[in-house]
Amino acid sequence: MFKVHAIPPERLPELLSLMPKAELHIHIEGSLEPELIFALAKRNDVQLPYADVAALRSAYAFTNLQSFLDLYYAGASVLLHEQDFYDMAWAYFEKAKADHVVRAELFFDPQTHTARGVAMGAVIEGLSRACRDAHTQLGISADLILCFLRHLSEDEALATLEEAMPWREHFIGVGLDSSELGHPPEKFARVFARARELGLHCVAHAGEEGPPAYIWGALDVLQVERIDHGVQAIHDAGLMQRLADSQMPLTVCPLSNLKLCVFKNLADHNLGQMLDAGLCITLNSDDPAYFGGYLNDNYLQTFAALHLNAQQAYKLAANSIEASFAPEADKHRWMHELKACFQGFAEQD
């Protein structure tokens, strides 16, 4: 076993950047950079209520989740054709490659697009083609997770799942996102039961802004395999124990939490406390184009603000690989690569 203590702290940023890692919480529509929004608006003849890229970027000052979602859905309005979805995902994969992401599980929000008259096939086929090319051209293993918008009804979620069935082999799971408060997991019990029947993986946003009760609901009613965010669990000792005992993965997104004012400063983030409590924490970017950073930015800034160490870096990267829905053989290979990466840093010392 490598000696983590042999890795000098000044080499930590390099190690964080180079270590192989998985990203399990990225909304692909949240990777749409202002430059691409404007390029697609021009290509598709869509009018935007902003004069230019700088004006749009300057609107990225959020006070809570809803203030962000309003802009996020407006940004997605430029996506109309299969090629648009491909281009968006490809731009993300190029960033992911630079960040040494070996596995990416991409959330997408079909209802945001089908409500505007975009065909389900255009959405899924464009994203799916980009995932295939990411594998063959960049060596990134990638899959899609279809998310239901929780501010809409469960009947609409059920109809969306059925509408996506012709493309069943193009996605591996379902998720639950959008406005959390006032939309508890229980509202989606039937559609998640149906998804489980179909053999789909189940995850849900819970405890981003919402109370610990929403995390209990996601676990017990939706029977999820991962909790997205989950940072509000800290307020419920029984829930913390349950999460630790079950090693339920949490996909935590520190820069997102900072930009959406869940924590006032990154130094106030509870990720270190949750790691110390023995929870299975992973680090992710959520909506990198809106929150000021991709995956490595999240690692680098969080480690600097919370004074985390190489042991914790290893744990977070290992958790991300183990908590992914990739085939076991791939996970095994990435774990080997991760160990070799740390070994290399320890030996050079």
Ligand SMILES: Nc1ncnc2[nH]cnc12
């Ligand atoms: N952070 C987030 N929470 C809920 N829904 C989202 N959709 C995109 N980003 C989201």
Ligand SMILES: [Zn+2]
């Ligand atoms: Zn999210």
